[in-house]
Amino acid sequence: MTTPETPLRADARRNRDQILVAAREIFAERGADVAMEEIARRASVGVGTLYRRFADRETLIRAVFRETFQVVADEVHAALTEEPTGWAALTRVMRQSAWLHVSVQSKSPTVTAVVRADPDTSRLRDHLLDMLGEVVRRAQDEGTLRRDVAVGDLALLFMSVVNQAPSLTSEAARLAPGRVLAIMMDGLRAPAAGELPGRPLTRVDLNFGDRCPD
The missing domain is CATH 1.10.357 (Tetracycline Repressor; domain 2)
Incomplete structure (x- = not known):
């Protein structure tokens, strides 16, 4: 059973959405094995921000x-x-x-x-x-x-x-x-x-x- 997610602040939600958009685009273009750092760059967020939102590649996928x-x-x-x-x-x-x-x-x-x-x-x-x-x-x-x-x-x-x-x-x-x-x-x-x-x-x-x- 999936545990409900805690609501995010507006800035955290914005970062999460940017990461998901960037990841989706890169996955479609090049597959899901691209470096996480590249996804962060595409999303215009730091790598630390990416990993705070998504602990690892599998979570992001x-x-x-x-x-x-x-x-x-x-x-x-x-x-x-x-x-x-x-x-x-x-x-x-x-x-x-x-x-x-x-x-x-x-x-x-x-x-x-x-x-x-x-x-x-x-x-x-x-x-x-x-x-x-x-x-x-x-x-x-x-x-x-x-x-x-x-x-x-x-x-x-x-x-x-x-x-x-x-x-x-x-x-x-x-x-x-x-x-x-x-x-x-x-x-x-x-x-x-x-x-x-x-x-x-x-x-x-x-x-x-x-x-x-x-």
């Missing part, structure tokens, strides 16, 4: 992933609640792909080990994937999303939006996410122009190490 899963889950819930159709909810969720880049998967063995070992992080992750599955179900039931895709396919598409080629010009980097997303949405629309190879990729294919039901 848990905090980043818990917050990210929760924020994205809140966004997906809002889309399901507020959008008139499943397709509109899906489109809105796809625009959150910058957050989902770090939320859904990480190539870092450190992150994999920490997330698997933390019940709260795993629970938030699974809750998020449950809601993404509901977005898929609604859009497919209304006939707007092709039926040969699943949550795992969406997770890969999310990450494709933000994993841009490093050699893009500044203009191309600005235009690319919107263009890639529009192309993806056209490819996801039903009726589909043709069949996809293989089978739909599910949450099990994301290889979290703990099999989840579809």
